[in-house]
Amino acid sequence: MKILKISTLLLAGLGVTACVTNPVTGRSSLQIANNSEIATAAAAEYRTTLSGAKVVTGTADANRIKNVGARIKNAAYAYYKNIGRESDLANYSWEFNLIQDAQLNAWCMPGGKVAFYTGIMPVCKDDNGVAVVMGHEVSHALAGHGNERISQAMLAQYGGSLIGGTMSNSQWAGIFEKVYPVGAQVGLLAYGRKQESEADEMGLQLMAMAGYDPRSATAFWQRMEASSTGSKTPEFLSTHPNPANRIADLNADMPKALQYYKAAGGKL
Numbered sequence: 001m002k003i004l005k006i007s008t009l010l011l012a013g014l015g016v017t018a019c020v021t022n023p024v025t026g027r028s029s030l031q032i033a034n035n036s037e038i039a040t041a042a043a044a045e046y047r048t049t050l051s052g053a054k055v056v057t058g059t060a061d062a063n064r065i066k067n068v069g070a071r072i073k074n075a076a077y078a079y080y081k082n083i084g085r086e087s088d089l090a091n092y093s094w095e096f097n098l099i100q101d102a103q104l105n106a107w108c109m110p111g112g113k114v115a116f117y118t119g120i121m122p123v124c125k126d127d128n129g130v131a132v133v134m135g136h137e138v139s140h141a142l143a144g145h146g147n148e149r150i151s152q153a154m155l156a157q158y159g160g161s162l163i164g165g166t167m168s169n170s171q172w173a174g175i176f177e178k179v180y181p182v183g184a185q186v187g188l189l190a191y192g193r194k195q196e197s198e199a200d201e202m203g204l205q206l207m208a209m210a211g212y213d214p215r216s217a218t219a220f221w222q223r224m225e226a227s228s229t230g231s232k233t234p235e236f237l238s239t240h241p242n243p244a245n246r247i248a249d250l251n252a253d254m255p256k257a258l259q260y261y262k263a264a265g266g267k268l
Contacts, residue, residue, distance in 0.1 A: 135203030
């Protein structure tokens with residue numbers, strides 16, 4: 001599997017040709033990796049993770065994950081289609097699973113592979129709480145944050161040697177495993193603060209588009225912060241913005257989200 005062939009001309013123009021703009025937030029990022037191959041690798045890692053975990057099925061919480069996930073997925077598809085960017089989602093094959101694990105965590109890999117841990121469900125409390133987390137995690141995938149991190153790692157490790165060349169199977173595997181640790185650690189990708197803030201903003205809009213009340217987001221993050229015990233911070237919060245800054249940013253983004261919520265039939 002060879003992920004990338006970059007010409008001298010492409011590298012010279014990376015700032016333009018590989019710059020991807022998020023259609024919801026307007027943020028631009030450098031993404032030079034191949035989304036199809038990232039999705040393929042992510043799907044394989046997802047299968048490995050599920051095979052070594054206890055996947056919960058048929059319960060109210062398991063069904064809630066699938067139902068909320070489907071609504072947010074459908075809202076995203078409708079939005080991307082409306083702006084003529086449905087091709088951005090061509091490599092997505094969505095799955096929504098609940099894993100029996102006490103961690104307060106959830107994640108979405110490239111290509112739409114979602115996992116929630118049972119430990120986070122009491123903090124979510126209801127559909128709106130799940131939608132806050134689902135919107136945030138799905139936004140990491142839709143915004144191409146995995147591609148962005150992989151691209152950064154590729155350029156940091158190989159730099160100019162990529163010019164006119166290809167990456168071997170082992171080189172690509174090494175980069176992917178650095179960004180997405182294998183096995184049980186697959187969900188512990190450390191995104192940067194800008195990416196986390198963008199996922200907050202985009203996730204707020206997506207949950208509203210799906211008909212979930214975005215005003216529930218501030219209460220969820222306050223509950224999540226309160227769940228920290230002593231100096232131990234839940235993995236889900238380890239690279240996230242300062243709580244006060246997060247609430248302020250959510251409030252700033254709320255008017256736009258409430259417009260989407262109203263359009264989806266929500267009551268203000």
